[in-house]
Amino acid sequence: MIPLRQYLLVFGTFARNSLIRDMTFRANFIIEFLSSLSWVFMNLGFYILIFRYTPSLGVGTGWGKYEFFAFTGTGLMINSLAAMLFMTNADNFGNFVRQGNLDFLLLKPIDTQFIVSLQRIEWSSSGNFLVGLLLLLYSLRQMNYVPSAITTALYIVYIICGLLILYSLMFMMASTSVWLGRNETLFDFWFYIVNFARYPMEIYEGRFGRPFRWFFTFIIPVLVAVNVPARFIARPLKPQTAQDWALAGFTIVATVAMLVLCRLVFLAALRSYRSASS
Amino acid sequence: MSTVPFDINTFSRRILGRCRLWGTILRISIQERIVYRGDFMLGTLMRFLPIVTQMFLWAAVFAAVPGNSGGETRIVGYRYQDMVAYYLLTMLSRAFSSMPGLASGITREIREGGIKKFLIQPIGLLEFLFFYRVAHKLVYYSIAAVPFAIVFYLCRGFFLHTPHGWEWAAYVASLIMAFLLGFFLEATIGLLGFWFLEVSSLLFIYMLLSFFFSGHMFPIDMLPQPFYTIVRMIPLQYLAYFPSAVFLGKVRGEELVMGLLIQAAWVVTFMVLAKLTLQRGLKRYSGFGG
Numbered sequence: 001m002i003p004l005r006q007y008l009l010v011f012g013t014f015a016r017n018s019l020i021r022d023m024t025f026r027a028n029f030i031i032e033f034l035s036s037l038s039w040v041f042m043n044l045g046f047y048i049l050i051f052r053y054t055p056s057l058g059v060g061t062g063w064g065k066y067e068f069f070a071f072t073g074t075g076l077m078i079n080s081l082a083a084m085l086f087m088t089n090a091d092n093f094g095n096f097v098r099q100g101n102l103d104f105l106l107l108k109p110i111d112t113q114f115i116v117s118l119q120r121i122e123w124s125s126s127g128n129f130l131v132g133l134l135l136l137l138y139s140l141r142q143m144n145y146v147p148s149a150i151t152t153a154l155y156i157v158y159i160i161c162g163l164l165i166l167y168s169l170m171f172m173m174a175s176t177s178v179w180l181g182r183n184e185t186l187f188d189f190w191f192y193i194v195n196f197a198r199y200p201m202e203i204y205e206g207r208f209g210r211p212f213r214w215f216f217t218f219i220i221p222v223l224v225a226v227n228v229p230a231r232f233i234a235r236p237l238k239p240q241t242a243q244d245w246a247l248a249g250f251t252i253v254a255t256v257a258m259l260v261l262c263r264l265v266f267l268a269a270l271r272s273y274r275s276a277s278s
Numbered sequence: 279m280s281t282v283p284f285d286i287n288t289f290s291r292r293i294l295g296r297c298r299l300w301g302t303i304l305r306i307s308i309q310e311r312i313v314y315r316g317d318f319m320l321g322t323l324m325r326f327l328p329i330v331t332q333m334f335l336w337a338a339v340f341a342a343v344p345g346n347s348g349g350e351t352r353i354v355g356y357r358y359q360d361m362v363a364y365y366l367l368t369m370l371s372r373a374f375s376s377m378p379g380l381a382s383g384i385t386r387e388i389r390e391g392g393i394k395k396f397l398i399q400p401i402g403l404l405e406f407l408f409f410y411r412v413a414h415k416l417v418y419y420s421i422a423a424v425p426f427a428i429v430f431y432l433c434r435g436f437f438l439h440t441p442h443g444w445e446w447a448a449y450v451a452s453l454i455m456a457f458l459l460g461f462f463l464e465a466t467i468g469l470l471g472f473w474f475l476e477v478s479s480l481l482f483i484y485m486l487l488s489f490f491f492s493g494h495m496f497p498i499d500m501l502p503q504p505f506y507t508i509v510r511m512i513p514l515q516y517l518a519y520f521p522s523a524v525f526l527g528k529v530r531g532e533e534l535v536m537g538l539l540i541q542a543a544w545v546v547t548f549m550v551l552a553k554l555t556l557q558r559g560l561k562r563y564s565g566f567g568g
Contacts, residue, residue, distance in 0.1 A: 035482055042490050049500050050339055053353050058338035192327040199331065203338040212330075 010110060011118055018121040032124035036083075040076065040131055047072060061202040062235075070139040070234035071200055075226040076132030078162045079194070082170070084125040085163075089117050090170045094177035100276035113266050117171065136233065147233055155232045158248070161255040162225035166194065168262035169222065175262075175269035197222045200230070217247075221254040299401065300409050307413030323425040329365050336361045354499040360526055361497070362436040366429065367522035368494055373422065374453045375460035375492075375517040377411065381484075384468030385477045388563070397560070404465060404552060411461055439527045448534055452521040455541045459516055462548035469552060472559030493519025499528075513544040 022029045047068065057063040063071065093116050096102040105115050140147070147155065173190050196216055201223045204213035216223045228251045231244055340351050340358040350357065356364065384407070387393040396403040441449050467484055471477050489495060492514040501509055509515060520537060523529050529537050 031479055031482075038486055042486065042495070045490065046495055049496060052502065053500070054339045054342045055344060056342045057335070059341050061338070188321070189324060192324055195328050196331055199335055199338075203334040205334070205337065209334055209337075212334075 007110070007114065010114075014118055015121045019123055022123045029124055033127050036080075036125060037127045037131065040128055044072070044135075057200060058202050058205065061200065063200045063202065066139040066142040067234040068200070070136050070143070071226070071230040072198075073132045073134075073136030073139060074159070074230040074233065075198060076135065077129055078159055078166065078226055078229075080125045080128035080132060081159075081163050082166045084122050084129065086117060086167050086170055087125075088120045088122050090174040092116075092120065093171075093174045097177050097273065098276060102273060103275055106270075112270065113171075113263065117167070140233070143234075145235070151232055154248075155229050158229035158232060158251060161251050162229055164255050165221055165225045165251075165258050168258035169193070169220070172262050172265045175265050178269040178272050193220065193222055197226045201227045218250075218254075221251070221258065224251045224254060300405075303401070303406055303409040304413045307410045308417055322422045323428070326369065326425070326429050329362075329369070329429075332365050333362050354497065355528070356497060356499075357438065359436040359438050362433065363438070363526060364497055364522050366433055366436070367525050368518045370426070371453065371456055371518040371521040372494060373418070373426075374415070374521075375456040377460050377464045380407070380411065380461070380464045381468030381477060381481050383407075384465065385471030385474075388469075388471040388559075389476070393563070404556060407465065408461060415457065441525055441527065445524070445527070448538060449521060449524045451538060452516070452524050452541060455538070455545050456517055456521055458545045459513060459541065459548060462545065462552045463513070463517075466548055466552045466555055469555040469559055472555070472563060488514050488517060491515065492517040493522065497523075513548075516541045516544060 051065040051068070055064060057068060096105065096116070102116075105112055108115060170190055193216075201213055201217065204210070204216075204223075213223065224247060228248055232248075336358060340353070340361075343351050343353065353361070384393075384403075387403075393403065396406065464484075467477060467481060470480065474480070491498065491509045491512065498506065498509050498515055498519050520529070520541060524534065524537070
């Protein structure tokens with residue numbers, strides 16, 4: 001068993017190496033940085049446009065303009081962290097499996113899932129994180145709301161939970177490349193599912209919306225990833241309902257369950273790995 | 279140019295030859311595309327998933343719009359059903375007007391020297407790419423027709439207004455012109471590779487603008503002034519917004535005729551622009567690569 005300190009040390013090296021690599025191809029880094037930012041600003045433009053026509057999303061949900069912007073800021077932070085830490089790695093995992101490079105990682109005296117998940121840090125996504133944070137701070141200011149220390153602490157904990165849920169989903173899908181060989185469609189699928197979490201869960205209403213919301217809350221828990229932290233900080237409904245607290249409790253359970261499931265799928269994938277090329 | 283007196287036989291033989299050539303390009307390209315169909319149908323179905331989110335989002339938006347009640351709430355003239363129908367229709371418009379890999383492909387050919395073969399073969403570059411693209415699209419439609427039909431059938435309730443008679447003709451014309459405009463616009467961007475060698479940043483800006491201002495993300499009527507007027511003047515709206523608006527009966531009568539004419543004018547403009555860019559570019563081309 002390697003102590004935690006060593007893991008942190010290795011992670012620091014990964015982060016440093018990635019940064020050095022990014023700075024070597026600086027023009028490319030700047031283009032990637034700006035391009036991901038411009039997608040964000042385009043989406044914000046769309047949201048601003050929507051709120052020119054409506055005061056809130058849904059009746060009595062409490063998601064007014066700034067509540068929703070706080071939500072979007074939260075979503076941006078979680079998604080940019082996922083993109084920064086895991087996205088490229090999940091993509092590379094499939095390549096490692098196809099080309100047989102996973103052999104070398106298996107030989108390293110450190111947990112394989114750790115290396116596979118964090119080897120490459122995508123620093124160019126850090127801009128999105130900052131925009132998310134600024135958007136959140138701006139919205140809180142507009143709402144005249146200063147969260148207490150406890151709320152802030154809970155918010156951070158739930159952001160991490162959201163990140164871990166997205167991570168687990170991503171790596172479960174990436175692991176399937178061991179069996180499927182190629183899984184670009186599945187990887188796209190991840191994007192489409194995460195896309196559902198871009199809006200408050202209250203919008204999934206009605207005959208089709210309710211079962212939809214239930215499925216993506218309790219079976220594939222993507223909706224709680226952004227919704228639960230955002231509800232703490234944006235407080236769309238004051239005071240918060242018992243249902244909110246129940247959902248917060250469930251999120252902890254869901255995070256642990258997803259991580260365990262992801263670990264099991266990953267280990268099963270490693271067992272089925274048969275190398276390639278050599 | 280030769281100064282042989284006009285001879286109907288030579289002329290018709292040449293036309294026939296051209297047609298056979300075009301037919302050959304079409305056939306080869308169709309065969310090439312069919313090989314890669316794979317999980318294509320499932321992929322196309324999944325592309326509709328973001329529309330599910332849009333449906334719920336707009337339902338929530340429409341529910342909260344003040345001063346209205348019931349199903350007659352309108353945002354810039356769109357009822358809820360029109361809005362969903364609009365998004366479905368833009369998917370169809372984009373299936374015609376989007377040209378994945380066209381510009382970057384042309385630039386790659388220029389950079390790596392693949393373009394040389396068009397200088398010695400009796401086929402024009404634009405000509406070849408055009409029929410290659412037509413074939414690509416034909417195969418795409420024949421396979422994508424199934425998922426498209428399923429989704430449109432399931433969503434038939436959202437189409438409160440369907441075109442009739444000559445409106446259909448106008449719609450089909452606008453779709454075909456959307457394809458032509460998309461092709462010549464992106465080909466022109468790709469041909470700028472003669473000067474820049476790498477157009478990916480340029481292409482990215484184009485993609486970004488086109489996503490926002492072609493009406494892919496929302497009906498452009500929603501834009502406030504002065505953006506609305508500007509967006510109405512640039513050709514991007516004809517790639518996605520205009521055909522969908524025609525289908526939904528948003529443009530009618532004189533406005534419709536004018537719209538189609540302006541769209542046609544843009545097609546011709548970019549066709550000429552693409553040809554000129556190619557001619558100019560070939561003059562400064564120095565034949566990199568092996």
